[in-house]
Amino acid sequence: MSLLVHRTSPLHSIQDNGRFGYQSVGATPAGPLDMMAFAWANHALKNPINTPVIELIRGGFVAEFKADTSFILTGAECHAKLDGQPCPGWMTQQACRGQQLYIATPQTGQITYLAVAGGFLVPQSFGSAATSTRDQMGGLHGHGLTLQAGDEIAYQTRPLVHGGVPRQFIPDYAAPLQLRLIPSYQHDEFGANAIAHFFSQLYRLSNNCSRMGYRLEGAPLPNIPPTHLSEPIALGAVQVPPDGLPIVLMRDRQSLGGYPKLGVVMREDLGALAQRRSGDMAVWIPISRAEAQKRLIAIQHFFGGVV
Amino acid sequence: MDRSVTLHQPAWAHLEWPSEDTVLLHFDGPLEPDTAARIAGIASVLRAGAPTWLLDLTGGFGKLLVHYRADLVTDTALLALLHKAATKATHASTAQPSQVTIPVCYDPRVAPDLGLVAERLGLSIDAVVDLHQGATYQVLAVGFALGFAYLGGLPESLKLPRKSTPAMRVPAGSVAIAETQTTIYPIETPGGWHIIGKTHHQLVLRGTSIDLSLPMGAQVRFESISFAQLQNQIEPR
Numbered sequence: 001m002s003l004l005v006h007r008t009s010p011l012h013s014i015q016d017n018g019r020f021g022y023q024s025v026g027a028t029p030a031g032p033l034d035m036m037a038f039a040w041a042n043h044a045l046k047n048p049i050n051t052p053v054i055e056l057i058r059g060g061f062v063a064e065f066k067a068d069t070s071f072i073l074t075g076a077e078c079h080a081k082l083d084g085q086p087c088p089g090w091m092t093q094q095a096c097r098g099q100q101l102y103i104a105t106p107q108t109g110q111i112t113y114l115a116v117a118g119g120f121l122v123p124q125s126f127g128s129a130a131t132s133t134r135d136q137m138g139g140l141h142g143h144g145l146t147l148q149a150g151d152e153i154a155y156q157t158r159p160l161v162h163g164g165v166p167r168q169f170i171p172d173y174a175a176p177l178q179l180r181l182i183p184s185y186q187h188d189e190f191g192a193n194a195i196a197h198f199f200s201q202l203y204r205l206s207n208n209c210s211r212m213g214y215r216l217e218g219a220p221l222p223n224i225p226p227t228h229l230s231e232p233i234a235l236g237a238v239q240v241p242p243d244g245l246p247i248v249l250m251r252d253r254q255s256l257g258g259y260p261k262l263g264v265v266m267r268e269d270l271g272a273l274a275q276r277r278s279g280d281m282a283v284w285i286p287i288s289r290a291e292a293q294k295r296l297i298a299i300q301h302f303f304g305g306v307v
Numbered sequence: 308m309d310r311s312v313t314l315h316q317p318a319w320a321h322l323e324w325p326s327e328d329t330v331l332l333h334f335d336g337p338l339e340p341d342t343a344a345r346i347a348g349i350a351s352v353l354r355a356g357a358p359t360w361l362l363d364l365t366g367g368f369g370k371l372l373v374h375y376r377a378d379l380v381t382d383t384a385l386l387a388l389l390h391k392a393a394t395k396a397t398h399a400s401t402a403q404p405s406q407v408t409i410p411v412c413y414d415p416r417v418a419p420d421l422g423l424v425a426e427r428l429g430l431s432i433d434a435v436v437d438l439h440q441g442a443t444y445q446v447l448a449v450g451f452a453l454g455f456a457y458l459g460g461l462p463e464s465l466k467l468p469r470k471s472t473p474a475m476r477v478p479a480g481s482v483a484i485a486e487t488q489t490t491i492y493p494i495e496t497p498g499g500w501h502i503i504g505k506t507h508h509q510l511v512l513r514g515t516s517i518d519l520s521l522p523m524g525a526q527v528r529f530e531s532i533s534f535a536q537l538q539n540q541i542e543p544r
Binding site: 020025029126182184185229236237261263266289293296301306 | 328
């Protein structure tokens with residue numbers, strides 16, 4: 001009773017909503033890069049929000065369902081086919097034993113989530129199934145390995161689930177990206193000139209983006225404040241090293257860092273950023289913490305857990 | 308735009324709210340042993356009850372980041388809970404911090420930077436070793452990598468800036484110094500600290516949970532061993 005992986009890549013991993021409680025020992029929380037698409041996948045299948053799914057960055061995945069199951073693909077549209085038949089995203093599908101799932105490279109967006117009803121049965125590794133390669137935690141065997149061809153990822157056949165994500169909540173990853181920033185950390189140490197630059201210029205995603213951080217390119221910010229003693233880093237923090245170009249710190253970030261930070265990207269926008277590719281453009285606007293918090297609480301109430 | 312902190316600053320710590328569901332506590336004296344012990348104490352009190360609103364704690368250099376469930380606790384209620392924990396930690400602070408002695412081999416065969424460090428400091432190699440193992444250190448922060456402890460208390464005469472170009476490969480178990488701190492690399496990684504010794508001391512114990520031999524606040528001493536003694540010790544897994 002499993003999904004047999006035929007073709008995969010080192011960018012494919014098992015993720016749940018993250019490993020909490022281990023940052024004090026220096027471990028990364030890991031978890032889904034696009035938490036909104038991740039949460040919708042589990043929601044549509046009526047799974048608890050922290051159910052393990054497969055995160056597929058840049059597609060190129062082939063696998064065989066060894067047992068009947070309902071499943072869903074959310075996130076980047078990847079021209080998936082089930083035994084040659086088109087398999088649209090954002091709505092549940094039914095797979096029968098022996099059927100092959102073929103996932104191509106997405107044309108817009110870059111991260112697709114594959115979830116099954118009841119979830120993949122992956123052992124908990126320090127409280128979570130989330131794969132952390134660096135800390136050798138999580139994943140299929142609990143050692144932080146990404147998926148390998150030949151892996152068999154267990155699941156149980158459940159009664160059919162029919163569901164989907166309402167159209168208005170399906171994002172367009174080709175749309176212009178507006179990132180909302182909660183000004184915090186050393187925001188006030190950046191001069192008015194640097195802040196004005198930051199909020200007025202168009203940034204381009206660099207080709208140096210990973211589960212640790214997304215780098216943005218543009219005109220370097222002037223007068224970067226000095227590097228301080230390392231301090232704890234929140235998810236989505238925007239650090240600016242001496243080169244003046246911002247880096248948004250993502251799920252596999254280090255727990256401490258000393259570069260000055262402009263603030264933190266609103267949680268809801270982090271997934272939208274994660275979906276963008278090298279060369280895509282982004283602009284920044286400020287949002288108050290109170291407003292961002294209200295939105296996060298609403299999202300967490302809706303999905304019934306932590307995003 | 309309104310950036311005003313919605314809640315007043317309490318007397319027991321300075322507060323900052325970096326994101327929707329985090330609060331960052333600042334304490335005075337980021338490099339003081341007392342501060343590290345205080346943060347470790349508060350973290351331990353907070354964790355003790357395993358409250359559902361608490362997601363994660365990241366401490367270091369006078370700061371403690373509390374990642375909480377904003378959908379389960381209001382900011383006002385959170386502050387009261389944190390204050391209570393801080394008060395409780397103060398009363399419980401008579402407990403001695405854990406003390407660890409770590410055997411280190413300072414033989415040049417496993418201490419590639421020792422010669423250059425001595426030269427740059429204008430000291431003999433023996434003097435560098437004596438100074439390094441003569442001091443008592445305290446874990447001021449854990450981060451960068453799983454089990455990587457920043458140890459404060461390095462004698463002023465051993466102070467050197469980091470390497471201008473980090474080494475591509477620092478072996479696990481390397482004992483290294485930079486600025487006013489010393490550390491032990493828990494895993495092989497690129498790194499910019501100067502390597503002056505080697506230990507087989509196990510920093511990370513993986514069981515049902517993760518235990519560190521050098522948690523925040525711990526006191527640490529180094530004890531010189533010979534190359535032969537190092538080779539007789541079992542390398543950690």
